Amino acid sequence: MLIRKPAEIEPSEITPKSVYLNRRQFMATTAGGLFVAADAMASLSAKPGVPLKDEKTNSLKEATTYNNYYEFGVNKEDPAANAGSLKTRPWSIVVDGEVAKPKTFSIDDLLKLAPLEERIYRMRCVEGWSMVIPWIGFPLAALLKQVEPTAKGKFVAFETLNDPKQMPGVKYAVLDWPYREGLRIDEAMHPLAILAVGMYGDVLPNQNGAPIRLVVPWKYGFKSIKSIVRIRLVEQQPKTSWNMAAPNEYGFYSNVNPKVDHPRWSQATERRIGEFSRRKTLPFNGYADQVAGLYVGMDLMKYF
Ligand SMILES: Nc1nc2c(c(=O)[nH]1)N[C@H]1C(S)=C(S)[C@@H](COP(=O)(O)O)O[C@H]1N2
Ligand SMILES: [Mo]
Secondary structure, eight states, rough: OOOOOOTTTGGGGSSSSOOEEEHHHHHHHHHTTOOHHHHHHHHHHHHHOOTTTTTOOOHHHHHHSSSSOOOGGGGGTTTHHHHHHHOSOOEEEEEEESSSEEEEEEEHHHHHHOEEEEEEEEETTTTTTEEEEEEEEEEEHHHHHHHBTTOOOEEEEEEEEETTTTTTGSSTTSSSSSEEEOOOHHHHSSSSSSEEETOOOOOOOOGGTTOOEEEOTTGGGGGGGSSEEEEEEEEEOOOOOOOOOHHSSSSSSSOOOSOOOOBBBBBEEETTTTTTOEEOOGGGGTTTHGGGGGGTTOOOOTTT
């Protein structure tokens, strides 16, 4: 099947060869009462992303056992240990606010929005570690176009599920739940911003944000909100969980910027999980050629 490649994406990030995802696995996860429609299954053909030059893709084990997902605990091994209690079917995302066509998308609706693609992205956590992960997903823009944002839809606000019965961590007030994130509309429409439904050729493990999560590779990892249930288009910059918790440490934009230190540590270098020596952190996490244009004229020391 034909998969169009947005002009902004480097050829090195997507290869021309088609592969099939593990369809049996996608069907298995939907077996809790739901069938994936035939045309949705057809869209599950993906292109394998080419590994980044001089950067090894992290192992599935690394990407699934060293996580932040505070709804399941604050330690890196907690999400893998505790996220089994998350029920990922049935699932839907309510999309409303400043849009002409508000809509509730079931997971099957979401899988039909656009062909799935594999994207191998560098991910940089604000804590100073990074990984390279092969995600499977589709541009967030494909969903936003469906609801037709109005002229007042200047920002996009996202929310994670907030269910104490499934998420042992939400009884602790470490963050103001539900976990909330936000993007400016032009950031959200950028072709590098994807909604991921899988990784490593398979469905997303719960600890990585099943069944659907945001991936914004030029920003610190906390912007990439997991297990999304609500997306709202808004006129004013929305509140975000980490910014509410510590506004001097976590800004709204949170673009990866080696020149803006966290108040308690430097952001100039990072530890790639699996590597011994530290790497230099790249502006916009290495995606400056594609995304720097979004921020022309903005003081990125002030809007960190
Ligand atoms: N709902 C929710 N989403 C979240 C988090 C979280 O605690 N809750 N942690 C964030 C942080 S800080 C990072 S670094 C990434 C890490 O997970 P990943 O390796 O699966 O991207 O998830 C982000 N998304
Ligand atoms: Mo993070």
